[in-house]
Amino acid sequence: MTEILVLGATGKTGRRVVRTLEAAGLTPRKASRATGFDWNDPSTWKPFLHGATATYLIAPEDPTLAAQFTELAAASGVRRLVLLSGRGLDKTPPDVFQSMHAAEKAVRASDFTWTVLRANNFNQNFSEEIWQPEIQAGRLSLPVDDTPEPFVDVQDIAEVAALALTTDDHQGQTYDLTGPEGITFAAAVSKIAAATGRPIELVKLTPAEYREALLSQGAPEEVATELNGMFESMRAGVLATPTDDISRLLGRPATSFDAYVSETWR
Numbered sequence: 001m002t003e004i005l006v007l008g009a010t011g012k013t014g015r016r017v018v019r020t021l022e023a024a025g026l027t028p029r030k031a032s033r034a035t036g037f038d039w040n041d042p043s044t045w046k047p048f049l050h051g052a053t054a055t056y057l058i059a060p061e062d063p064t065l066a067a068q069f070t071e072l073a074a075a076s077g078v079r080r081l082v083l084l085s086g087r088g089l090d091k092t093p094p095d096v097f098q099s100m101h102a103a104e105k106a107v108r109a110s111d112f113t114w115t116v117l118r119a120n121n122f123n124q125n126f127s128e129e130i131w132q133p134e135i136q137a138g139r140l141s142l143p144v145d146d147t148p149e150p151f152v153d154v155q156d157i158a159e160v161a162a163l164a165l166t167t168d169d170h171q172g173q174t175y176d177l178t179g180p181e182g183i184t185f186a187a188a189v190s191k192i193a194a195a196t197g198r199p200i201e202l203v204k205l206t207p208a209e210y211r212e213a214l215l216s217q218g219a220p221e222e223v224a225t226e227l228n229g230m231f232e233s234m235r236a237g238v239l240a241t242p243t244d245d246i247s248r249l250l251g252r253p254a255t256s257f258d259a260y261v262s263e264t265w266r
Helices: 014-023 042-049 065-075 098-108 132-137 154-166 185-196 207-216 221-235 245-250 257-264
Strands: 004-007 029-031 054-058 080-086 113-119 139-142 173-177 201-204
Touching (some): 014 154, 065 098, 154 245, 173 245
């Protein structure tokens, strides 16, 4: 019998993975701070891993913890692991998104039946945390240009994760998860503004301006460096081309940005 552990069970992807598994008649084990799981306290990991045979993993903030967790997971009997990562990580310097690099390295070096999901920026970044406060305030400031981004819907990620957690044929696979088409940030903001009936301004910052804005908000220097690295990759077009991985795996089209806006911002 498959016992599935979902890490980050209250997060953007994790809670949707939980709901997707529950809709399929399964009862996943939910790991989050609310249920007593603490990345910074390894003594809390073992009770969640005990008896689990499959795990949905999001990279811990501390890069040194990924290998420690996967080793304990293997020793606890976990056999299948699905890791959420970032698209273009193989083209990202190792000092940018160190936690994702460390998690991928640990998973790929393991004996798990593993699958890596490399996702573009989420549709839900506009409506859940991250950019949501600025969107609500009517002014989003980011270091972007007119390079398109095929934003991916988090529910699509959750359904692919559930598929990889519960079915075979995904061993050693790395999937690039994107929306069906690329749109610019200006177009994305315009679509949300039209749906809400409120003006929303997109302010295009320079990397230096973005760094200063992040630092002034209390973000650590390493976070500012990582985020600027991500946007640099986006401006370079590394993440701009959509893939068909979602439609191929789920047997339906990936959710469009327009569908997301209609569902979320009506």
